[in-house]
């Protein structure tokens with residue numbers, strides 16, 4: 001298949017630039033497009049055949065359900081069979097934006113989109129290209145992250161090309177995304193709303209609007225055998241080819257431990273990558289040293305994490321050593337992704 005690539009300026013574009021993408025979606029094809037979180041791989045959510053194509057292109061397990069993207073809050077009435085009051089409040093506060101909400105599904109939503117579940121994940125993105133694409137096509141767009149299953153989520157069109165060129169109809173290049181981590185997922189079908197995947201919208205932010213919120217136990221306790229409530233969270237994910245180790249503890253100790261490990265390996269001819277920060281990047285002496293962002297602003301770290309993991313892939317490093325970014329708030333989402341990428345390999349420095 002020939003994958004068409006079009007460039008669109010997300011600040012100033014005209015609807016007619018989306019015409020071909022709209023046609024592809026209407027006839028059941030696949031279009032990758034930017035959202036504010038990561039690039040998505042879109043298809044008509046109500047067309048079983050189109051949804052199935054997504055799984056094939058990504059190599060995604062068929063029990064892993066898709067998020068449906070809408071451009072208008074009223075679409076909820078069509079896709080969800082029940083809209084609890086807390087959900088109304090969340091929609092009011094956070095849509096459009098990086099929040100996915102799990103509802104009981106309506107009969108309109110095919111099982112091929114929900115991976116056989118009777119619930120459905122819905123989100124209204126904020127990014128102008130994605131909103132226009134949904135609105136103008138009149139199609140509800142099912143879209144997982146536009147990566148090959150198991151690879152880091154794409155935050156630039158180039159990442160999508162690396163993974164899916166030749167497998168999908170079109171890639172819309174709208175430049176790098178703003179957030180860089182996938183949306184927060186919250187389930188409102190349980191008594192107490194539950195976070196199934198941490199993201200840019202934090203537990204605190206949700207609680208300010210709806211009161212008590214829980215976090216899926218399986219996410220907090222990575223060692224446990226509890227099955228995560230979001231099927232996708234159980235898969236080894238985001239994993240680069242290099243073996244990642246996270247170093248935790250006092251920053252000075254972390255730096256000295258990483259330097260020691262890096263030196264050992266580099267002197268043995270082994271390629272090592274180091275994930276540092278703007279504050280620490282000059283403290284390392286061996287290996288390929290890259291800053292992920294500044295500790296003064298967590299959003300900078302979130303934005304470059306997946307891209308950095310892909311860069312180290314391209315450089316074919318064998319080991320990646322990284323500092324830890326644990327804290328409340330956004331740190332929870334960052335560490336959730338990093339721990340998965342590292343297969344939970346953590347060393348206490």
Ligand code: TXA
Pocket residue numbers: 035037038039040041064065066067100102114117119120121123143144145146181182183184185196197229230231232233
């Ligand atoms: O930011 C995002 O959410 C991006 C952009 C493209 O919107 N999309 C995204 O999709 O991250 P994906 O498919 O990579 O992740 C969707 C997650 C998976 O972990 C899946 O298991 C979970 O959402 N999910 C979808 N429907 C669900 C449902 N009905 N119940 C529980 N989890 C669900």
Ligand code: MG
Pocket residue numbers: 144145153
């Ligand atoms: Mg994904």
